[in-house]
Amino acid sequence: MQNIRIIPRLDIKGPNLVKGIHLEGLRVLGKPEDFARYYYENGADELIYQDVVASLYERNSLHEIISRTAKDLLIPLTVGGGLRTLxxxxxxxRAGADKVSLNTAAIKNPKxxxxxxxxxxxxxxxVAIEAIKQIDGRYLAYIDNGREETGVEVVEWAQQIEELGAGEILITSVDRDGTAEGFDIDLLKSITMRVTIPVIAHGGASNMANMADSIFEGKASALAIASIFHYSAMNKLIHSEEDFLEGNNSFKNSGKIFSKIKSCEISDVKSFLKESKIPCRPVI
Amino acid sequence: MNVAIIDYGLGNLFSINNACKLVGLNTIITSDINKISKADALILPGVGAFGDAINSLNENNLTQTIYEFVRTGKPFLGICLGMQLLFSESEEFGSHKGLDLIKGKVVKFPTINKLGESIRVPQIQWNQIYAEDINRWNESPLKNISEGTYMHFVHSYYAIPEENNNILTYTEYEGIRYTSAVMKDNIIGIQYHPEKSAEAGINIYRNWANYIINKSY
Incomplete structure (x- = not known):
């Protein structure tokens, strides 16, 4: 078995780290740079930056965030959001990303x-796939942060992605995103059975038993995790007020914690994996 | 000390450049033959396809430049595809001739292992490196790095050297034990990405930087 990668995923809107539910209702949590550094120092194997509004606004702020972080966070960084051309x-x-994550542009033009x-x-x-389960049980791929339907079946799309030469697939369960209800194991399995490239599970990370299932049963090569890490990191990071000039700050300023979600640290996940005989790079 | 990083249109040079600067090396990213010859050390980076890479080196007259550089005895480092290019040939999308600085060939990971289980290819993970010969390890940029240290790997092909005494580190992937770094005189090839392997990886660059200055480890 390969070493399972734990990848904090940072959704970015303008200068802020945000997190929503089902990819919507974005709340401002802080500065992405602070969280990225915190995760790097606490044993993250890679990082993902997803610009969640790239299709709506200009993207220079993201390039600045990439450049500021890539210089001293010496682990692989994947960047996605609104990438349409070579x-x-x-x-x-050039700004410092190691990999890119494609979705909308890829599905509109697989070539x-x-x-x-x-x-x-x-x-x-x-290539990232945003999957939503239909009433008839099929999973269809969506674009634009789960807003627009494509009619494309997820499993067929995954096979095509592999044939077209992508190195990796990130599968997001939009239904589970931000809910901490657990990764969708059936969705994962349906894809990992049909492709040989590594598959990253995303959407719904919650309890440890489900993480183990996503690896043993779902055959995920890596777990992309947002909410449960962010809510833990938030409490450890001190933010100045000027970090929150834009966006929906009421959540952050309220001082509430998201009571439904039990937060945890990367080290908690990695110790659990170790106990479950799932290999991973130890937190140093 | 000036290090030339060969720019032949393949791969992302940001992180290699960044790692060199972190350990105090001056860098120049170039395909200019004169600038390469004048450098104190040379890095051959690369991601992507072996055939495209070797064609691009040939088209830019860089193959000859590399041979001449290596003959001077100055330090030469190949990373990832840059390591694979050091070998005699690769089976990637047909057979291609490599630089032949190290005898051996480059082959693809099978997608099924001996037990009939499927293997994820490319290998994308943090994996451990071990010494083929601990004395060789201690006289290389790996010195003062512990055996079993995790490094970041991303690759579908791996090299098989003909001579065991060229092997610097080995790694295991899904039951396949393979060569993950090679060393021959002033030439070093590293399959993993030390520049993306946190502090332990930067130590490899730091040791190599010391070697450029002192000519010993």
């Missing part, structure tokens, strides 16, 4: 995956 990819790589993989190398291209 030039878009080149610019985020984009092939072009990107041949120009930048397969290992640089990750």
């Amino acid at each position: 030039d878009d990819i080149k610019l985020v790589l 984009f995956i092939k072009d990107a993989a041949s120009k930048f190398g397969s290992s640089t291209i990750l």
Whole structure:
């Protein structure tokens, strides 16, 4: 069994780290740089920055955040959100990203995956799938943060992604995102059975037993985790008021913790994995 | 000390450049033959396809430049695909000739192991490095790094050197034990990404930087 990677995922809107539920209702949690550094120092294996409004606003602020962090956070950094052209990819790589995450542009034009993989190398291209379970049990891929339906079946799309030369797939269960109800194991399994490239589970990370299931049963190679890490990190990081000039700050300023979600640290997850005989890189 | 990082249009040079600067090396990212020859040390980076890479080196007259640089005895480091390019040949999408600085070939990970279980390819994970020969390890940029240290790996192909005394580190992936770093005189090849492997990885760069200055480990 390979070493399972634990990847904090940071959704970014403008200058802020945000987190929503089902990819919507974004709350401001703090500065992405502070959280990124905290996760790096606490044993993160990689980081994901997802610009959640890139399709709506200009993206220079993200490039600045990448450049500021990539210099001293010496682990792989994946950046996604609104990347539509080979030039878009080149610019985020030049800013310091190691991999890019494609979704909307890839599903609208699958050849984009092939072009990107041949120009930048397969290992640089990750394709993200936003899956929503239908009433009939099928999983369909969505774009634009789970807002727009494509009619594309998730499993077929995953196979196509692999054939087109992507190095990795990140599968988000939009239904579970931000809920801490657990990764959707059936969704994971349906994909990992059909592709040989690594699959990162995302959406719903919660209790440890479910994490173990997502690895043993779901065959995930990595877990992308947001809410449960963010709510723990938030309490350890001290923010100044000017961090919160934009966006929905009422949650952050209220001093509430999200009572439904039991937060935890990367080290908690890694100790659990170790006890469960799941190999991972230890927190140093 | 000036290190030239060869820019031949493949791969993301940000992190390698960043790692060199962190350990106090001056860097120049270039495909200029004169600048490369004048450098104190040379890095061959690379991600992507072996065939594209070797064609690009040939088209830019860089193959000859690399051979001449290596003959001077100055330190030369290949990383990731840059390590694989040191070998004689690769089976990636047909057979391709490599730089042949180290005898051996580059092959693909199978997608099924001996037990019939499927293997994820590419290998993307933090994995451990071990010494083929601890004396060699201690006389290399790995010195003062513990055996079993985790490094970040991303690759679908791996190298098989003909001569065991070129092997610096080995790693295991899904039951396959393979060479993850090589060393031959002034040439070092590293399959993993020390520049993306937190502090332990930066120590490899730091040791290599010391070697550039002192010519010994």
